[in-house]
Amino acid sequence: MKFCIVAGTRPNFVKISSLLTAFSQVNGGDLYEVVVVHTGQHYDDRLSGSFFRELRMRNPDFNLNAGSGSHAEQTARVMTAFEPLCVAQRPDWVIVVGDVNSTLAAALVAKKLGIRVAHVEAGLRSGDNLMPEEINRRCTDAIADIFFTTEPSANMNLCREGVSCDRIHFVGNTMIDALCKYLDESLRSPLPIGLVEKQFAIVTLHRPSNVDFSDRVSSIVDSINRVAEDIPILFPIHPRTAARVNPSSLHPAIHVMDPMSYLQFIGAIARARFVLTDSGGIQEETTALGVPCLTMRCNTERPITCDLGTNTLVGTDPHRIVDAVQSVLSGSYRKGRMPEKWDGRAANRIVYLLTHIDA
Numbered sequence: 081m082k083f084c085i086v087a088g089t090r091p092n093f094v095k096i097s098s099l100l101t102a103f104s105q106v107n108g109g110d111l112y113e114v115v116v117v118h119t120g121q122h123y124d125d126r127l128s129g130s131f132f133r134e135l136r137m138r139n140p141d142f143n144l145n146a147g148s149g150s151h152a153e154q155t156a157r158v159m160t161a162f163e164p165l166c167v168a169q170r171p172d173w174v175i176v177v178g179d180v181n182s183t184l185a186a187a188l189v190a191k192k193l194g195i196r197v198a199h200v201e202a203g204l205r206s207g208d209n210l211m212p213e214e215i216n217r218r219c220t221d222a223i224a225d226i227f228f229t230t231e232p233s234a235n236m237n238l239c240r241e242g243v244s245c246d247r248i249h250f251v252g253n254t255m256i257d258a259l260c261k262y263l264d265e266s267l268r269s270p271l272p273i274g275l276v277e278k279q280f281a282i283v284t285l286h287r288p289s290n291v292d293f294s295d296r297v298s299s300i301v302d303s304i305n306r307v308a309e310d311i312p313i314l315f316p317i318h319p320r321t322a323a324r325v326n327p328s329s330l331h332p333a334i335h336v337m338d339p340m341s342y343l344q345f346i347g348a349i350a351r352a353r354f355v356l357t358d359s360g361g362i363q364e365e366t367t368a369l370g371v372p373c374l375t376m377r378c379n380t381e382r383p384i385t386c387d388l389g390t391n392t393l394v395g396t397d398p399h400r401i402v403d404a405v406q407s408v409l410s411g412s413y414r415k416g417r418m419p420e421k422w423d424g425r426a427a428n429r430i431v432y433l434l435t436h437i438d439a
């Protein structure tokens with residue numbers, strides 16, 4: 081059997097690293113052919129190459145060089161480059177992960193060529209169709225053949241949308257597989273200068289709904305500046321955000337830096353007092369690490385991180401954000417528990433299921 085694994089962005093690379101490790105563990109005798117396709121959606125070394133090196137992944141077999149652009153341009157470029165590759169390679173399965181433009185583009189191409197599509201991290205729903213990722217998730221799940229889920233809410237969403245139960249497999253979380261594998265190593269990377277364990281916070285911000293509108297971004301900057309009066313902040317800034325936030329508008333206790341490498345970042349969140357973010361994956365990583373996470377969104381597609389884990393949705397209102405930070409700093413914030421099957425073995429379950437599906 082031949083598998084084609086597609087990845088395009090920073091969080092995708094983490095998820096496919098676990099799948100590649102799991103394939104290599106069953107693939108000693110090269111029983112299965114695994115082709116890795118990088119769509120080129122993320123191309124900077126700090127968002128792409130550094131992840132391949134630190135996660136000890138082999139170089140992609142193909143790079144589609146899709147690059148940046150509008151959603152239509154980016155999605156179309158992945159599709160037009162992936163189609164001839166799929167025709168030439170003819171995999172039995174195309175495996176897509178997460179919810180980015182590359183995920184949907186690759187799924188559409190494969191499905192129209194009659195190639196089966198496996199979606200890893202299927203079924204998550206924020207209920208917010210203004211999020212590009214929500215559209216990517218819904219459309220990918222409308223055409224995928226097999227669905228691997230990270231939490232029970234995803235199974236329920238898929239069932240509600242009419243997917244038959246035998247095609248949905250609750251396997252756990254491939255991003256947490258990588259965390260389990262690399263946490264010790266990440267704790268050996270030094271913290272940025274001047275920061276002391278549990279005496280700093282981390283902020284990440286990149287969601288278009290938060291950074292693409294000047295009113296919203298300045299209200300968030302105002303909140304972060306207020307938080308920085310109480311605790312130093314590490315702010316690894318995403319390129320989308322860097323283009324919109326003037327560094328001189330930030331409090332001097334905010335250490336702005338380029339996007340961090342995977343090991344640096346995981347090592348830093350594990351040692352942070354709390355994280356203030358609008359990311360999807362970081363809500364899960366903080367839950368797995370037991371670090372408080374305040375999410376600057378009004379909804380989440382990962383409700384288990386709020387129900388069981390350490391995540392709280394705080395929206396973007398400065399008062400709410402500052403109140404939530406005070407609750408963390410006062411020591412009254414809840415501890416949280418590890419969700420079921422977030423045990424470092426999700427990718428092994430996926431590879432087992434994919435390789436036994438026709439047996």
Ligand code: UD1
Pocket residue numbers: 089090091121122123124125127128148149179180181182212213286319320360
């Ligand atoms: C994408 C995903 C998002 C994911 C995030 C992780 C979609 C719709 N969004 O958002 O779900 O959480 O990746 O980071 O797929 N840029 C660079 N260098 C790069 C890549 C991008 O400078 O290597 C800049 C470009 O100016 C680009 C902007 O960042 O326009 C946004 O990149 P893009 O891939 O469009 O979306 P993200 O915001 O990164």
